[in-house]
Amino acid sequence: MNIGVDAAALGMSNAVVSHTNDANSGYWNPAGLIGIADGQVAVMHASYFANIAQYDYAAYAKPIDDESAWGISMIRFGVDDILNTTQLIDASGNVDYNRISKFSTADYGFTFSYARKLKFSELQYGVNSKIIRRVIGDFASSWGFGFDAGIQWKRNDWNFGLMLRDITTTYNIWNINEEEYNKIKGTVPGQNQDLPESTEITLPKAQFGMAKKIDFHNETSLLVSGNLNMQFTLTNDIFASNIVSIDPAIGLEYEYVDLVFIRAGVGNFQNVVQIDNTKKIGFQPNIGLGFKYKGIQIDYALTDIGDQSAALYSNIFSLKVDLSIFK
Structure with a gap:
């Protein structure tokens, strides 16, 4: 739920x-759902870790009236066809490759959203309720629940936004398959001796953003935006303390006649400790390209382009369709 959606x-x-x-x-x-004029569908696909993991997303949103809107979305991040070799050796100590099976591990996020605009004001707010489902083959599974809240407002030519994630703390309750667990208990001395914790929590986070769109006379514009991503604990973020840690992000979008979009951004600023104990500031640059025509928009992003390992590059594709084009 922290990776992000939409190329x-x-x-x-x-x-x-x-x-x-x-x-x-x-x-x-x-x-931001208030900005939708009619029903809209969005989908995205990305591959991570040299195509080992698949990340998929779909969303639908629709206005209720001039002052409110609703939406629903689904995220899946999964690794499929993992070899289960826990039973490779039989009770007599023989290696039997017929005892190898396959399983999948996946995280699912289902989000239900509602937004409303305040009358006679440039302020609008929205809330999310989230259901989290995590599955690790036949070994374990969990259910989780959480809530988000966000606001947006405009002043002069500036846009401001605040997003509070997991405001009540999101809890995942795990169910461990003890029969499967007992098959591997004690296989490696000193490991897997006790059942894992059954409760997993996600602490609240906050994101504050601001943006300004600069229109030029030749039917082009430049959108400049920034985020301050905050966690209320000590991390490796570039600005870190025991109270709050802050990771800034900056993005640019050049638009030509609402048809072609060129994007770039940099974020994920981290204090990185090298093998020789020297420190440096790490960051993640991204670029993107988009095309829009008659309510259909196709976007592409190449993320983590500054990493020296090609396996960590991510090619992300997304599609957005305004359903009004079918009317």
């Missing part, structure tokens, strides 16, 4: 909390 947003290093205004707002800031 357009990822191409701008996720710096979209203040100005998001489409079906993807259910993830970034549900207040």
Whole structure:
């Protein structure tokens, strides 16, 4: 639930909390759903870790009236066809490859969103309720529940946004298959001696953003946006303390006649300790490209382009369709 969705947003290093205004707002800031004029569908696909993991997303949103809207979305991040070799050796100590099976591990996130605009005001707000489902083959599974809240407001030519994630702390309750666990208990001395914890929690986080769109005279514009991503604990973020740690992100989007979009961004600023104990500041640059025609928008993003390992590059594709084109 922390990776992000929509190639357009990822191409701008996720710096979209203040100005998001489409079906993807259910993830970034549900207040942005107010910007939808009619029903809208969005989908995305990405592969991670040299195509080992698959990341898929789909969303639908629709206005209720002039002052409110709703949306629903689903995320799946999974690794399929993992070899289960826990039973490779039989009771007599013989290696039997027929005893190898396959399993999948996947995380699912289902989000239900509602947004409303205050009358006679530039302020709008939104809330999310989330259901989290995690499955590790036949070994373990969990259910989790949480809530988000966000606001957006405009002042002069500036957009501002605040997104509070997991505001009540999100809890995942695990169910461990003890029969499967007992098959591997004690296989490696000193490991897997006790059942894992059955409760997993996700602490609250906050994102504050601001953006400004600069229009030029030749039917082009430049959107400049920034985020401050905050965690209320000590991390390796570039600004870190025991009270709050802050990771900034900056994004740019150049638009030509609402048809072609070129994007770039940089974020994930971290204090990195090298093998020789020297320190440096790490960051993640992203780029993207988009095309829009008659309510159909196709976007592409290439993330983590500064990493020296090609296996860590991620090619992300997304599609957004305004359903009004079918009327």
